[in-house]
Amino acid sequence: MIAETLYTGFGAWNPIVWLIALAVALLFAWFIQRLGEPDIPGEGESGKSYISGNDEPSPEDGHIGGSNLYWGFTEAMKGYYARVVPLHTGCLTDYVLWFLGTFALLFILIGVI
């Protein structure tokens, strides 16, 4: 069963062509990697990774945790998050009020307009 082309009416997407292109690109990447060194040569100081002369951090310190990873994004969108996050109060009454409010809005939209 050969994969056929998916026509969306505006464009076409054929997965087999893409997979062949990916295979060729991976082949090129493998060739280029073969030309390099398999591991860091040397013993002692010249055998360790170079981190600007500092020591390698311990495993706990060297791993950035989940909360700190997108700090730039959350900091830039602080105005948006300061308004939206407090809306998620966790109180069941607020959930019911949102449901009733949405129903009222939908009724005005569908029934009156």
Add this chain to the structure above:
Amino acid sequence: MIENIPFFCAGLLVLIGLAVIVTKRDLIKMVMGLALVEAGVNLLLVATGYISGGVAPIFTNAPSTEMVMATVQAMTLTNIVIGIATTALLLSFVMVISRKYGTRDVTEMRRLKE
């Protein structure tokens, strides 16, 4: 106009039930508000089946053959049973929460937020 009173009462019951859910802070009262909403919907279901001048839909010794709709009565019975299961499950949840959290206040039941 007077024939529409059951429908208005059903709507009123649903509104009262929703008001109880929204204004009360005790979890048990909120679940009972939900039971009020269900009672309002049941009243609406039964009232829909009324035919003016109709008798109960039982064929044995019927005074006339003009009967009210029996389908809605079956629907209402089904909904009453569903309501029993729902209320029982939700009340058992409230029981476990009051034992583990030590409170029945909905504004304190907020360990999961944002």
Add this chain to the structure above:
Amino acid sequence: MMDFIIANAPALLIALPMLGAFALPLVGRLGDTPRNAWVLGVALITFVIAALLAWTVLSGGPVLYTFGAASPADAIPADSGGIPIRIVFTVDAMSAFMAVFASFVGLVTCLYSVASERRSSGKDGYYALMLLLLVGILGMVCTGDLFNFFVFLEINSLAGAALVAYRIDKGVSVEAGLKYGFLSTLAGLMVLYAIALLYGQYDSLNMAVIASRMSYTMLDKVALALFVAGLALKAGAVPMHFWTPDAYSMAPGAVTAFLVVASQAGLYGLFRILFSVYGLTLSYVTVGWAVIILGVLSMFVGVSMAIPQKDVKRLMAYHAVSQSGYMLLGVGVGLVVLGDAAAMDAFGRTAMEGGIFHIVNHAMYKGLLFLTAGAIFLQTGTRNLNKMGGLGHSMKWTMLFFIIGALAIAGIPPFNGFASKLMIYESVFAFSPVIAVIAMVVSILTLASFVKVFHAIFMGPEQPKYEGVGEVPKPMLAAMAVLAIMTILMGVFPEQIVTTVIAPAADALIDQGAYVATVLGGI
């Protein structure tokens, strides 16, 4: 024997899992292995029957099944004056499509549960509730009767709420179960109010009969608003999505993957009401735009709330909300151009096919992601992203499946998310360019948040506190592998899937006349 099964397939589809659920505590007395074999056997047979039913529908047209009649296709008795009088299951292409993949995901999650729950207690109730949830979903998608739809909706909500609250622990999951059960029951009661309004006007509960008698009065508009609000809450659309992160994060590992399918059954109900019961009589531009606005809000709010999350399953739950927005967007665009035949051929049909294809793609890759999150929780005991790290060294297969799921949800070729998102982007762009741009930005943010999760869990040096963490047991890996293979296959062969399964489903929704003719026999 085979003829009997095929002729009665819709009834067996509901009866077998129900019988399996109620007989399960008896079988469970014999021990663990008979119980596991019973659950897997029932789920497998249900999947086979759903596949047979889908094959019958796709080759021979919609299947009508009347409960309690002399022969299954006998919906209208001779002396009733043209009115169908019993509960009728109308299985057309859209119903068959949803039934097949719902039973498939049910089989996979039962396989996963066999391993992940092997050291837990109370397995009788757990598996019985899983099979009852399967019954609820299958009943919701196959029925052609409004009140029957409500009954299965309530079975769905109650079984789901009980499963979410199943492991009591410190009571937090019971809080999540209470919120889920309360809101779902309230939505179900609003849906029943709308059903009562429709019954009072048209004197019938059958969807096809109401469709043929529908005149868009004020009460019908109230009923439509109640239907949309109630079923959108069940599907998890913004601004009624608040229960979704709580319920999905606190449910046990495999249950969450199945709750996603339960929400999509609510989405199916919404589409069935909008297209097959109301059809062209409603003001489709207004209602279509309401659905599109719900979709766009869901997409954006879902993904933006997902990025700062610390709990991995809560993050994935916000993404489930966001992906539901894609489905609402695609089908909403189809609804807006419902009366315009030229626009429907140009981009409306593609938009609906994209939205419907996204439903099954979402079930596959979101199920896979939730199963990997469950595997990580089983091995490390925590869901907090700040505490995890370096697990890629020891859990290689889980990492591979997570990569497949994360690339699929972000819409990267050649996985299945790309195919359905491509259809949605291109058709929505022809409809309104701004919305297509918002959809693409949301897709980029989805990729961003999953890169964050991947780095936080799997990358980095091996942490000393996770010294002895090994790979998860084989049945869990097998379940995840099945979903991953389906993700890859549906991405590599999208055209076959769209032409055989998705396009008939979209046509079945658009063509209200065919739905009415199936039950009323060409009136």
